[in-house]
Amino acid sequence: MEIVLTPRLSLEPITLALVEAVFRGDRAELETITRARIPSAWPGRVLVERAFSTSLDAVRADPIRQLWGSRLIVTRGDERIVVGSVVFHGAPDAAGVVEIGYGVEETWQRLGIASEATCAVVAWALAQPDVLCIAAITPPWHMASIRVLEKAGLTCAGLEEHDGLGEVVRFEKRRGVHGHRQ
Numbered sequence: 538m539e540i541v542l543t544p545r546l547s548l549e550p551i552t553l554a555l556v557e558a559v560f561r562g563d564r565a566e567l568e569t570i571t572r573a574r575i576p577s578a579w580p581g582r583v584l585v586e587r588a589f590s591t592s593l594d595a596v597r598a599d600p601i602r603q604l605w606g607s608r609l610i611v612t613r614g615d616e617r618i619v620v621g622s623v624v625f626h627g628a629p630d631a632a633g634v635v636e637i638g639y640g641v642e643e644t645w646q647r648l649g650i651a652s653e654a655t656c657a658v659v660a661w662a663l664a665q666p667d668v669l670c671i672a673a674i675t676p677p678w679h680m681a682s683i684r685v686l687e688k689a690g691l692t693c694a695g696l697e698e699h700d701g702l703g704e705v706v707r708f709e710k711r712r713g714v715h716g717h718r719q
Contacts, residue, residue: 541608543657546650548608553600555609560593560716566688572608573617576642579682591627602628606662610641610654620645633669635662639685652688659689662717663712670712674705 541548549571558566568576596603605628610621621641629635637659641651661670673691675682681707691708699705 538606541657542613543653545613545655546654547611547613547617548654548657549611550602551604551607551609551622551624553596553604556593556596556604557599567619571617571619573609573611573613573619575619576644578642583615605629605657606635606665608654608658620650621654622655623647626661629665629667630670633667634672635668635670636672636674637662651681651685655689657687659670659691659710663710669713671710672703674699675708676702677704677706 538550540550552570555567555570558570564575591603605625607623607624609619610623612618612620619642621639623637623639625640626636626638637654637655639651641654659671662671671689671691673686674697675686677696686708689710691710694707694709696704697707
C-alpha cells in the first residue's frame with residue numbers, strides 16, 4: 538500500500554509490526570518503525586481500543602484484510618511527528634462498503650489535520666476497485682467529527698443504534714457522488 542501525501546501530511550500504511558508495537562506499548566520500536574517522533578500520550582489505551590475494532594490475534598491472522606487502507610498521520614517537514622491515524626474497520630465487504638474512523642492527538646486538534654487526512658484517505662479508498670461506499674458513524678453531539686465527515690464529502694444517511702455508543706449518525710459517500718462542502 539502506498540503512502541498518500543497531502544500538503545502537510547504523510548499518510549503512511551499501518552503494518553502488522555506497528556500494531557504489535559502499539560499493543561506492547563513499545564514506544565522505541567514505534568519510533569523506529571515510523572521514523573517519526575511519537576507524542577507522549579500516544580498510543581494510549583483509549584486510542585488502541587478505538588482504532589483497532591478487532592483483536593490482535595485477528596489482525597495477525599489476516600493483516601491485509603484487517604489493516605486494509607489504514608494509515609498513520611505523520612507531519613511532513615523538518616520533524617516527522619505521528620499526530621493520529623485514519624483507519625478502516627477491515628477491507629470492503631461484499632457490497633463494497635468500508636467503514637472509516639480517525640483520531641488526532643489532542644495538541645494537534647482544531648488545525649484541520651483530521652479533515653486533511655480524512656479527505657485524502659476517502660479519495661484514495663474510492664479509487665480502489667472494490668470500494669463503492671465509505672461509511673462512518675459518530676455521536677450526534679460530536680460536531681467536530683461531523684464537520685470532518687462533511688468536509689470529506691460524506692452526507693448524513695440517518696440515525697442508528699450502536700452497541701457501545703448508543704444513538705449515532707451514519708454518514709456515507711458513494712463512488713461518483715461529489716457532495717463535498719467547504
